Amino acid sequence: MELFLQTLVDGLLIGGLIIVIGVGFSLCFGVMHIIDFAVGEWVMLGAYTAFWMVRYLGRDPFLYLPVIFFLYLAIGYLIYPLIHRAVSGRRHNPALMGLVFTFGLASLIKGGALTAWGFHVRSVTTWLSGESLALGVAVVPALRFAGFAFGVLATVAFMLFLKWSKIGVAIRAMAQDRVMAELLGVDTNRVSALVYAMYTGLTGMAGVLIGALFSIHAGMGLKYTTFAFFVVVLAGMGYVPGVIPAAFLLGLLQSFVTVYVSGRYTLLAVFFVLYLTLLVRPRGLLGRGW
Amino acid sequence: MAVPLFVSSFWLRIATEVLMWAGLAQSWNIIGGYTGYLSFGHGAFFGIGAYTTAILMVHAGWPFWPTLPVGAVLSVLCAATIGIPTLRLRGAYFAIATWAFGEAVRQVATVLEITGGAFGMQLPPFLNLPFFYEAILIATILTYLLAYLLLERSMFGYKLRAIRENEIAAETAGVDTVVTKIEAFALSAIPAAIFGGLYAYLITYIHPDSVLGPAITDLMVVMVLFGGVGTLWGPLVGATAIQLVNRLLWFLRGESTLYLVYAGVAICLVVLFMPDGLMGLVERRRVLFRPRENLKALLRQFKL
Amino acid sequence: TGAAPARDFFKVGVVTSLSGELAFGGNVTKRGYDMWADTVNQLGGIEIAGKRYRVQLIYADDQSTPATAAVAGERLITQEQVDFILGPYASGTTLALAPITEKYKVPHITGSAESPLIWQRKFKYTFGTIPPVSINAQAPIQTLAQDVSPKPQTIAILGIDDPFSKFAAEAFRTAAQKFGIKVVRYEIVPEGSDYTPAVSAAKAQNPDIFAIGSHEKAAIEMIKAAKELKFNPKAFVQHYGMTTPDFRKGLGKDAEYVFGASVWTANLNYKATILFTTPKEYAEKFKAKFGTEPDYTEAASTAAGIAFQEALRQIKATPPLDQAEKDALVAALEKLNIMTFYGPVKFATSGDYYHSNAGLQPIALQYQGGKLVEVGPGKLALAKPRYPTPPWDRR
Amino acid sequence: MLVLEEVSAAYDGVQVLYDISLRLEQGEIVCVIGANGAGKTTILRTISGLLAPIAGRIWFENTRIDRLPPHAIARRGIAHVPEGRRIFDQLTVEENLRMGAFLLQDWHQVREAFDHVYQIFPILFQRRGQRAGTLSGGEQQMLAIARGLMSNPKLLLLDEPSLGLAPKVIDMLFEVILNLNRLGRTILLVEQNASRALEIAHRAYVLEVGRVTLSGPARELQENEYVRRAYLGM
Amino acid sequence: MDMLLEVENLKKSFGGVQAVDDLSFVVQEGSITGLIGPNGSGKTTCFNLISGLLRPDAGSIRFAGREITSLRPSWIARLGIGRSFQIPAPFTRMTVLENVMVGAFSRTRSLGEASRLALEVLEFTGLKEKRDELAANLTTADRKRLEVARALSTGPRLLLLDEVIAGLNPTEVLGAMELIRAIRARGITVFMVEHVMEAVLPLCEWVIVLNFGRKIAEDTPDRIVRNPAVIEAYLGERFRARS
Numbered sequence A: 001m002e003l004f005l006q007t008l009v010d011g012l013l014i015g016g017l018i019i020v021i022g023v024g025f026s027l028c029f030g031v032m033h034i035i036d037f038a039v040g041e042w043v044m045l046g047a048y049t050a051f052w053m054v055r056y057l058g059r060d061p062f063l064y065l066p067v068i069f070f071l072y073l074a075i076g077y078l079i080y081p082l083i084h085r086a087v088s089g090r091r092h093n094p095a096l097m098g099l100v101f102t103f104g105l106a107s108l109i110k111g112g113a114l115t116a117w118g119f120h121v122r123s124v125t126t127w128l129s130g131e132s133l134a135l136g137v138a139v140v141p142a143l144r145f146a147g148f149a150f151g152v153l154a155t156v157a158f159m160l161f162l163k164w165s166k167i168g169v170a171i172r173a174m175a176q177d178r179v180m181a182e183l184l185g186v187d188t189n190r191v192s193a194l195v196y197a198m199y200t201g202l203t204g205m206a207g208v209l210i211g212a213l214f215s216i217h218a219g220m221g222l223k224y225t226t227f228a229f230f231v232v233v234l235a236g237m238g239y240v241p242g243v244i245p246a247a248f249l250l251g252l253l254q255s256f257v258t259v260y261v262s263g264r265y266t267l268l269a270v271f272f273v274l275y276l277t278l279l280v281r282p283r284g285l286l287g288r289g290w
Numbered sequence B: 001m002a003v004p005l006f007v008s009s010f011w012l013r014i015a016t017e018v019l020m021w022a023g024l025a026q027s028w029n030i031i032g033g034y035t036g037y038l039s040f041g042h043g044a045f046f047g048i049g050a051y052t053t054a055i056l057m058v059h060a061g062w063p064f065w066p067t068l069p070v071g072a073v074l075s076v077l078c079a080a081t082i083g084i085p086t087l088r089l090r091g092a093y094f095a096i097a098t099w100a101f102g103e104a105v106r107q108v109a110t111v112l113e114i115t116g117g118a119f120g121m122q123l124p125p126f127l128n129l130p131f132f133y134e135a136i137l138i139a140t141i142l143t144y145l146l147a148y149l150l151l152e153r154s155m156f157g158y159k160l161r162a163i164r165e166n167e168i169a170a171e172t173a174g175v176d177t178v179v180t181k182i183e184a185f186a187l188s189a190i191p192a193a194i195f196g197g198l199y200a201y202l203i204t205y206i207h208p209d210s211v212l213g214p215a216i217t218d219l220m221v222v223m224v225l226f227g228g229v230g231t232l233w234g235p236l237v238g239a240t241a242i243q244l245v246n247r248l249l250w251f252l253r254g255e256s257t258l259y260l261v262y263a264g265v266a267i268c269l270v271v272l273f274m275p276d277g278l279m280g281l282v283e284r285r286r287v288l289f290r291p292r293e294n295l296k297a298l299l300r301q302f303k304l
Numbered sequence C: 001t002g003a004a005p006a007r008d009f010f011k012v013g014v015v016t017s018l019s020g021e022l023a024f025g026g027n028v029t030k031r032g033y034d035m036w037a038d039t040v041n042q043l044g045g046i047e048i049a050g051k052r053y054r055v056q057l058i059y060a061d062d063q064s065t066p067a068t069a070a071v072a073g074e075r076l077i078t079q080e081q082v083d084f085i086l087g088p089y090a091s092g093t094t095l096a097l098a099p100i101t102e103k104y105k106v107p108h109i110t111g112s113a114e115s116p117l118i119w120q121r122k123f124k125y126t127f128g129t130i131p132p133v134s135i136n137a138q139a140p141i142q143t144l145a146q147d148v149s150p151k152p153q154t155i156a157i158l159g160i161d162d163p164f165s166k167f168a169a170e171a172f173r174t175a176a177q178k179f180g181i182k183v184v185r186y187e188i189v190p191e192g193s194d195y196t197p198a199v200s201a202a203k204a205q206n207p208d209i210f211a212i213g214s215h216e217k218a219a220i221e222m223i224k225a226a227k228e229l230k231f232n233p234k235a236f237v238q239h240y241g242m243t244t245p246d247f248r249k250g251l252g253k254d255a256e257y258v259f260g261a262s263v264w265t266a267n268l269n270y271k272a273t274i275l276f277t278t279p280k281e282y283a284e285k286f287k288a289k290f291g292t293e294p295d296y297t298e299a300a301s302t303a304a305g306i307a308f309q310e311a312l313r314q315i316k317a318t319p320p321l322d323q324a325e326k327d328a329l330v331a332a333l334e335k336l337n338i339m340t341f342y343g344p345v346k347f348a349t350s351g352d353y354y355h356s357n358a359g360l361q362p363i364a365l366q367y368q369g370g371k372l373v374e375v376g377p378g379k380l381a382l383a384k385p386r387y388p389t390p391p392w393d394r395r
Numbered sequence D: 001m002l003v004l005e006e007v008s009a010a011y012d013g014v015q016v017l018y019d020i021s022l023r024l025e026q027g028e029i030v031c032v033i034g035a036n037g038a039g040k041t042t043i044l045r046t047i048s049g050l051l052a053p054i055a056g057r058i059w060f061e062n063t064r065i066d067r068l069p070p071h072a073i074a075r076r077g078i079a080h081v082p083e084g085r086r087i088f089d090q091l092t093v094e095e096n097l098r099m100g101a102f103l104l105q106d107w108h109q110v111r112e113a114f115d116h117v118y119q120i121f122p123i124l125f126q127r128r129g130q131r132a133g134t135l136s137g138g139e140q141q142m143l144a145i146a147r148g149l150m151s152n153p154k155l156l157l158l159d160e161p162s163l164g165l166a167p168k169v170i171d172m173l174f175e176v177i178l179n180l181n182r183l184g185r186t187i188l189l190v191e192q193n194a195s196r197a198l199e200i201a202h203r204a205y206v207l208e209v210g211r212v213t214l215s216g217p218a219r220e221l222q223e224n225e226y227v228r229r230a231y232l233g234m
Numbered sequence E: 001m002d003m004l005l006e007v008e009n010l011k012k013s014f015g016g017v018q019a020v021d022d023l024s025f026v027v028q029e030g031s032i033t034g035l036i037g038p039n040g041s042g043k044t045t046c047f048n049l050i051s052g053l054l055r056p057d058a059g060s061i062r063f064a065g066r067e068i069t070s071l072r073p074s075w076i077a078r079l080g081i082g083r084s085f086q087i088p089a090p091f092t093r094m095t096v097l098e099n100v101m102v103g104a105f106s107r108t109r110s111l112g113e114a115s116r117l118a119l120e121v122l123e124f125t126g127l128k129e130k131r132d133e134l135a136a137n138l139t140t141a142d143r144k145r146l147e148v149a150r151a152l153s154t155g156p157r158l159l160l161l162d163e164v165i166a167g168l169n170p171t172e173v174l175g176a177m178e179l180i181r182a183i184r185a186r187g188i189t190v191f192m193v194e195h196v197m198e199a200v201l202p203l204c205e206w207v208i209v210l211n212f213g214r215k216i217a218e219d220t221p222d223r224i225v226r227n228p229a230v231i232e233a234y235l236g237e238r239f240r241a242r243s
């Protein structure tokens, strides 16, 4: 029973963190129809940035969360025009060209990180590392809880932004009809760049938490790419609210399979669920994707 | 066909590799280029072929040759299994599903006992390089011949191109698009599996990371993109160029993990500036030299 | 291959991972090989029948992939016509290289690869200076079973799904069974997964020992997870991973009390005659040259060169080696039994670990006061093992 | 106010507009009539920047606007209510209208715009919380027009606003257009329903296969023998 | 004459929009039948349902006595229903001949035979001269012709034409009407959606009128133009004045 509860808590906590990656990714897909193969690499870069900032500037990595958000916001904003070029113009299959482009981007980022920072495994320590709270019989690691809380808060803030702000409404409108939004005065290229930038910013921030929780190395991205893909398919491609249940499902699936079956089958279980979803509910668990 | 005797075995090995990649790239091109559905897990078929050969030879004591068709059949079955749910959906779903499939196969190979799990497998060594050179040469020629006959010279190829251009219109013109796409995907898996089997026997040691790693698919995609998507000779041009450059850089050393960066930059640049690949450049030249059409187009444009 | 042109130095091929995923390890072996070649050349070369022959290392990168390792071997042997080969860092690339050296009948020693799989195939031309991980991961378990009291009763083992780590995990299990410690959980998880649930599951068994079969990265994450989960076994056991600087840096003071294993440290008191006299001397020269402390892989790689050097001296072969001399070299290696700064080098000629170094004794280590200390087994101890590990908040 | 000088346009190299010249004065209703596929929609798309002309110039209030992106043109006070409504059907009625007011900076202005359109289309006020996709066709058309009005544009481009509407609704719609014009809005109207359009327009252009073949005061065109035969079905 | 196509109680909605609502009608073999109605009244949706691109929510479709509801579009095409698209959808990177050959493959597997069949269709539709052009380079009128040619290439018994006349200039309209008559003369039943009354009225023997997805009338053209409901919903008051 104790183990069951602990497993439940572990799963939910990780799910909360995955939401952050999923939300940006799903939005990016929903609005611009871009599947970013580099999603895991943004996580990795965020983690590394936190590591180097702590190395050179000291202090706690959590302090740098806003800095990293804005840093990756800026980077995403600057990169977007290239992606835009890849997916527009007279290309044979624009959406797929975007996929290939980000595929190349992922390889580029990963290779760059490997070359610059090598194969060393780094880690950062925060003031929460190693601390934990007791929740009944289960232990809640403080850092994970912080990650979870951050994930949920960031997502709620983000959803509120989408629901109520002017840009938020414009983003949702654009997801439905880009041309019409443009006719109403929305600079759709800039808003797209902004969406992409928010996505990279959020993902970079998630990277800080993930880096603090696990260890940091150049190859760490792959796993989060898997997660992001899994989450958007399960949520329904482009259906942002679906990300929340999907991410929790993924977290729980991981922890329960690891504890009650075997850690070796965790990823397989994930892939199996992904396959089943594509087979029976291709538009996501809630049937709301496109 | 005969092995050029004066060639040192080192160069023979390089030639063998180039040929193999040319064949692999063409296998990807069948689904990714001609059909327009990006398979980001194509390496899985290569790995399935490699493991089938290894398992049958090591655990069942089979001779080499009969293992190849078994690997091909297995790959075809897997392709159908993946293709049936996903080829009904948009291309993005297919890309994600194949990607997941590639990762899943790697997981399976790492978990199973029969594949040696994370230890990998050793095959009985048969280090007759000319044999492999010839075998891979034949396999590559057959792959291109198949591509030529089936994709450039038969009904099937027309259907695939129609699907790539406009799936709905193809469907109403009587093309059973789902079946055709699944056929194309299954077909594209065959050469990949055969090369996998040959590779396993050539290298004698296989491991989930070496025959099922994402790098295999990455390279296929890059080679085809670089050469020219959906053209017969594009994959050959792309594979030769990239594999030779890769080996040359290796030979001259000075290489590190930068190869990932090169590959990434190459993909991005090709997508941005040369979406039709090297063959596209050739094509464009040819178009330039079609004076009559060009003149007509010009006249139309200026309504003369 | 035809006869190589006459020359007065040995051409030594080195295949190792200078790029790709294993580049870090590949560079470790490279430092070991360089240390050997440079030291030999400083002395004017290998002395054979009164004359000195210098050595020239020719590197070929295997890009961390088996296929390239095979091409690299092919190139070194047929293009460069090397006399013998120093092998790769990893087992996978070694397994692809070994058939090539076998085909061309070129002697090959790896200073790093340690998977038992290599030796099972009984390659005639392939040797290794590091004993398989399955042997030496047993050392810390043996120490805990025999040198501390009260003796731990239960163990939970968590291994990573790669050949090296899995063998280590299996070695922990074998040793535990041998020394009468009950295995309450044994689990292999894939590299890179979230280890928290697996650690939770281990914690639920409340074992005395928590043993981790992995490279340093996973070990760091698992120990972090254990701390967060307030999992407090009486001993944490790891093996090679804990000897790396990354491990120490990654965990900080949480590395304290962790047990591990190695086959070599600079503190051992071997007395040798060839090239370096003691581990200490080697460590000093190494540090002077590369600025870092040597670890066992570097030492083993240097020792691989020394093994060749000794065997060549014994058969009095001069460069270039013809096939008869290469075969003689293999025969000499099989008979070799020498003492080096790295310890005894003696290649097994039978059994499961054919041609691996059977001369060495594994050592149990523990972090004590921020330093790696030899704590067993038995007489090899330079300090007493600290057991049990105090709770997290009192370290 | 708006001047097109010899504008030509093409889709994928296929030319559909040939040297179109057209002008609109402040406060006018001008309508463009023509057969299906004549290029009426294309004219509006070229004005609002959705399609870059391959030749010619477009001036709005004495500044050149061809080559500007659509959002920049919208910013200058041109609202385009395109063919086929194109409402955001996942958004509520109110959110659709808020999108219409995207360019307004001032909160008060937005409030006023809301009051204004709710006054014109009271039905939209009743439906303000409803998902726009669930509105009936006529309501959707009203929403599309209301959305166009939200930004308080100087020039309103209406593309077949009566399309798919019940005759009763059409009557009301033309009433609304007239009212808007009386309140000072300049309107460029594209209509299949030529007779109704000519009734409310000041001037009109007849478009045939991408060329302007006739133009003049709406009254005159109504009397024109050719127009009567070809477009008014008399 | 026989009933070639029978549609019964067909329904289709998109979200809140009831695009086709309880629609029933028949198309006689050998006829030219028109389907008209205001924009958005469900004509294209109806064609999409018949050709299998959409699945009906309810109702049935029979073709030559055979139930074809919910069959795959390619099956329906091979059973003998060809269709064109309102917005031309050529295979842009293939030549005109290749475009038409794709359809011809449902009649033959041989490349030579397909190209012979395709050429024949091109000859018939007046596109033979352009057979080696890339479809991307065609003019609007030729694209529409290509739509028809491709639909004919499968050798259909029933041809669904979705606004192939709209967008053509008066001379082109005459040409297109000629072509449609010729198609019927070959024994192919034509079922066409068109707004251009100048073409619909002389061509069609029978006209079905939709409004909001429902059939509001069906009759001969001369009676349709006088039908008050049709005038009210579609043709407009002015049309009455004219006729």
Ligand SMILES: Nc1ncnc2c1ncn2[C@@H]1O[C@H](COP(=O)(O)OP(=O)(O)OP(=O)(O)O)[C@@H](O)[C@H]1O
Pocket: D011, D012, D016, D034, D035, D036, D037, D038, D039, D040, D041, D042, D043, D083, D192, E140, E167
């Ligand atoms: N996106 C497009 N791509 C290619 N051709 C187009 C496109 N849009 C319109 N056309 C063509 O351009 C021509 C003019 O079209 P346009 O939509 O401007 O006509 P219209 O007068 O508005 O007709 P309607 O009364 O049907 O709305 C038509 O022949 C049409 O087929």
Ligand SMILES: Nc1ncnc2c1ncn2[C@@H]1O[C@H](COP(=O)(O)OP(=O)(O)OP(=O)(O)O)[C@@H](O)[C@H]1O
Pocket: E014, E015, E017, E018, E019, E037, E038, E039, E040, E041, E042, E043, E044, E045, E046, E086
């Ligand atoms: N895929 C779709 N999703 C949602 N709504 C649709 C879809 N297709 C059509 N509709 C809606 O169904 C209704 C009928 O559309 P349809 O295209 O059949 O009209 P139509 O009679 O062909 O009109 P037109 O004469 O303009 O071509 C319209 O309200 C349209 O908006």
Ligand SMILES: [Mg+2]
Pocket: D040, D041, D042, D083, D159, D160
């Ligand atoms: Mg129009």
Ligand SMILES: [Mg+2]
Pocket: E043, E044, E045, E086
């Ligand atoms: Mg229609």
